Amino acid sequence: MITVDKVNVSFGGLKAVDGVSFEIPTGRITGLIGPNGAGKTTMFNAIAGHVPVQSGRILLEAIDITRLKPHQRAEKGLARTFQIPQEFSRLTVLENLMAAAAMPLGENVFNVMFRRSRFLGEEEAVYRAARETVTFLELDRVIDEKAGNLSGGQKKLLELGRALMRNPRIILLDEIGAGINRTLLVKIAEKIKLLNRERGLTFCLIEHDLDYVSRLCDGVVVMAQGRLLMRGTVDDVRHDERVIEAYFGGGKYEAQG
Ligand SMILES: Nc1ncnc2c1ncn2[C@@H]1O[C@H](COP(=O)(O)OP(=O)(O)OP(=O)(O)O)[C@@H](O)[C@H]1O
Ligand SMILES: [Mg+2]
Numbered sequence: 001m002i003t004v005d006k007v008n009v010s011f012g013g014l015k016a017v018d019g020v021s022f023e024i025p026t027g028r029i030t031g032l033i034g035p036n037g038a039g040k041t042t043m044f045n046a047i048a049g050h051v052p053v054q055s056g057r058i059l060l061e062a063i064d065i066t067r068l069k070p071h072q073r074a075e076k077g078l079a080r081t082f083q084i085p086q087e088f089s090r091l092t093v094l095e096n097l098m099a100a101a102a103m104p105l106g107e108n109v110f111n112v113m114f115r116r117s118r119f120l121g122e123e124e125a126v127y128r129a130a131r132e133t134v135t136f137l138e139l140d141r142v143i144d145e146k147a148g149n150l151s152g153g154q155k156k157l158l159e160l161g162r163a164l165m166r167n168p169r170i171i172l173l174d175e176i177g178a179g180i181n182r183t184l185l186v187k188i189a190e191k192i193k194l195l196n197r198e199r200g201l202t203f204c205l206i207e208h209d210l211d212y213v214s215r216l217c218d219g220v221v222v223m224a225q226g227r228l229l230m231r232g233t234v235d236d237v238r239h240d241e242r243v244i245e246a247y248f249g250g251g252k253y254e255a256q257g
Contacts, residue, residue, distance in 0.1 A: 001026040001202045002047060002078075003172050006058035007044050009039075018226035019056070024170065026061075029203045031195055031217035031234070033210070035247050038145045038223040041083055043170045049073050066204040077169035080149075081162070081176055083206075085155040089148025093139055093158060096131035096147050100162035119157045127163075133161045137191065153180035157188065164195075171195075173205040177212055189216055210238060222246070 002024040009017040016031050024030050032040050036115050045051040047058055049070040058066045087096050134143050136159045142150060147158060156176050163171050173192070177185050189212065195201040198233045207213050213220060214234035222229040224246035230237060237243045 001061060002204070003057075003059040003062075004043070004047065005057040005059065007043070007046055007058065008054045009042050009051055010054055013117075015226045017046060017053075020223065020226075020228045021056075022221045022228060022231060024202060024204045024219075026202055027196070027200055028218040029192065029205065029216050031213040032204055032206045032223065033208070033213060033220055033237070034223035034229065036110050037225075038246075039226040040223055041174055043223065044080055044174055044204075044206065047073075047172060050079060074166050074168075077167075079163035079166045079168035079170070080172035081156075081159040081174055083174040083178075085159045087147040087150075087155055087158050087162070090146055092144050092146055093134060093150070093161075094127075094130050096158060097133050097161050097165050098126050100165040101126045101129060101167075129165060133164050136164075137161050138187065153184035153188075156180055157184070157191075160188065160191065168201065170202040170204070173203060173207075175206050175208070177207055177209060185212065192216060197203035210234060214238075 004020055004022050005022050007014065007017055009240065020039075020043060032043065034040055042051060046053050049065070049068060049072075055065060056066070057064055060073065060076055060078060063076070065076065065078075066074075088099065091099060131143075134140055137160065139157060139161070142154060147155065150158065160171075160173070160176060176188060180188075192203060192205070193216070196203060205213075205216070217234060219231065220234055220237055221231050222243055229242055229246055230240055232240075
């Protein structure tokens, strides 16, 4: 689905992504792991068009999207969630979902407020899709709650819902499971699996919890210090010396099995 080909992203002198190549296979759930500061979020930003790449190419089903704007990539079926949820805190859950359908992720909030009355009145289909998304994510109890009042975990679910409202073929999930309780974590995993198996959605997810990654992902890509360290199954990478070294520096610790 996605091909990352020798991509470089620098911030001043810092090479946040340094010559990285890998693929995100169609119909699979791929994990992107690595220690803090490895460049994982920057890699997602590059794929989604939120940072410019200095060199290299990003392909979406063999089409070069490297120079496209985020909303153009979204129109081609690419969605992403943010490590820090980007909900509009003063809009309700339902309104947030409707807004997501009408705009590229990351667009200015004022445009949305301005257009809100229009699509609330007109877009019956968007309204129905938003209600279905609420039900699918089991957010019915908070459908009219202001998003700012949701728990951290509910915000993560809403973040997934906002991505779904774009009708994507692939979703990049940036630490959607981080900092949320076990029950909600299991629920999110179930939703991801359902979307993958029944709707054929492709996923790439960044997550630090390797048990979670191993339950969800078909394969993983490991980054460290901006570079691609290795690819394989979770079991392969868990026992790989280079990965243990990257995570624990010195390799004195056993990877948690
Ligand atoms: N917009 C930016 N401007 C300058 N430096 C940045 C920017 N975004 C990221 N960086 C730097 O790039 C490096 C990679 O950051 P990135 O956020 O991609 O890491 P990460 O693997 O997602 O880490 P984490 O697991 O902590 O989320 C870090 O050194 C970070 O400080
Ligand atoms: Mg990150």
